[in-house]
Amino acid sequence: MSIAGYISPRELKDLLLSLAALVIAFSILIGGRKIPGLEMLLIVALGVGTGFILHEMAHKFTALYFGYLAEYRANMTGLLLAVVLSFAGFIFAAPGAVMIHMPRLPEEFYGREPWSQAQLAAQLKNQSLWISLAGPLTNILLSAAFFALLLISPPQGIAARAANFGLIINLTLAAFNLLPFGPLDGKKIFESNRMVWFIIGLPTILLGLAIYLRMI
Numbered sequence: 001m002s003i004a005g006y007i008s009p010r011e012l013k014d015l016l017l018s019l020a021a022l023v024i025a026f027s028i029l030i031g032g033r034k035i036p037g038l039e040m041l042l043i044v045a046l047g048v049g050t051g052f053i054l055h056e057m058a059h060k061f062t063a064l065y066f067g068y069l070a071e072y073r074a075n076m077t078g079l080l081l082a083v084v085l086s087f088a089g090f091i092f093a094a095p096g097a098v099m100i101h102m103p104r105l106p107e108e109f110y111g112r113e114p115w116s117q118a119q120l121a122a123q124l125k126n127q128s129l130w131i132s133l134a135g136p137l138t139n140i141l142l143s144a145a146f147f148a149l150l151l152i153s154p155p156q157g158i159a160a161r162a163a164n165f166g167l168i169i170n171l172t173l174a175a176f177n178l179l180p181f182g183p184l185d186g187k188k189i190f191e192s193n194r195m196v197w198f199i200i201g202l203p204t205i206l207l208g209l210a211i212y213l214r215m216i
Helices: 009-030 038-065 076-086 114-152 158-177 185-192 194-212
Strands: 069-074 096-101
Touching: 009 038, 009 069, 009 076, 038 069, 038 096, 038 114, 038 158, 114 158, 114 185, 114 194, 158 194, 185 194
Parallel strands: none
Antiparallel strands: 069 096
């Protein structure tokens, strides 16, 4: 089955709606609340599209690999809030999330000894780590790709502007999602494997914060 075969019409609609709302919100924010031009829309669509959609699809297909049911669902309140707040000069985006559910536990773990239950718990913990890590890792890899594009692009050209925005938005998404709080990926990663969080999460957060504060 092709990748498209794993995406339902409802999920596709939610993804496109979320992408449209985020592109509008970021375009308004960057454009100083003016109507964005085509070039601005294309730059934002590339950065937000890769950062948002590939992040969510990384979660989804990693979960599918482990045998879970997984589909993206938009958060309509979060999307509306993102657009409204963009007119105030900032964005707090909670566009939605991949809903993950295991239909039932593997057959071999029913009626087994307690040590088997501990084995199952360890297996589920490892799966949670990889599912949670997939999204931020995708953003980190995209940041590296946009950074490479920025290095080879002519300064001040549309490619350089697109690469710069793509780098910033993907690094920001990775850093934000790696925070070890609330429903964020970082909390699940921290709870699953603290060493992994310290190796990947902490440096990404510090780098994202440095760029946000324009220290580098």
